[in-house]
């Protein structure tokens with residue numbers, strides 16, 4: 001149930017009003033010194049969603065949207081388009097649909113990840129050194145033969161905001177992770193524009 005009185009933690013940026021959707025965990029929010037900016041992009045089309053199996057680096061072995069670091073001089077929207085092309089070989093009219101903030105225990109920097117989506121794309125989807133692209137059912141077409149979104153093989157926070165994303169809501173939130181990748185504390189909500 002939503003609860004409009006819950007106050008979002010530091011790091012959650014939003015305009016207007018927020019509804020609190022889900023939160024949990026114990027103890028204080030972890031401290032951070034600086035913030036690194038990342039992007040993550042999804043293609044959603046006709047009841048399907050494109051995810052990539054991460055073949056190296058951060059999030060190895062997990063399915064995710066396509067993205068990476070925002071480079072100096074770039075906006076996050078520019079970085080999102082560049083990363084999608086580098087990691088899946090396609091370009092798309094991406095629009096921002098969410099904003100997430102993460103802290104990993106033991107790292108001084110926090111991660112701010114802008115999430116993007118598009119319903120169309122240009123080019124041919126290819127496997128790259130970083131990502132193995134695969135289509136999944138987004139749950140909107142019961143007759144789909146595609147596998148469901150593999151939440152058990154995705155970052156632990158994704159199950160909290162994915163329902164808002166799939167409902168085309170603008171979502172925000174924060175998750176604090178332990179060094180071994182467990183969620184210590186989290187808060188996710190919907191931005192009312």
Ligand SMILES: Nc1nc2c([nH]c(=O)n2[C@H]2C[C@H](O)[C@@H](COP(=O)(O)OP(=O)(O)OP(=O)(O)O)O2)c(=O)[nH]1
Nearest residue numbers: 038039040057058059064066067068069113155157
């Ligand atoms: N869905 C989801 N994505 C996450 C979480 N945490 C997190 O870093 N990501 C995304 C942001 C980026 O799209 C991706 C990490 O980027 P990356 O592995 O490509 O980073 P990198 O330093 O190699 O950057 P680059 O070379 O590609 O620019 O993982 C999370 O909790 N959930």
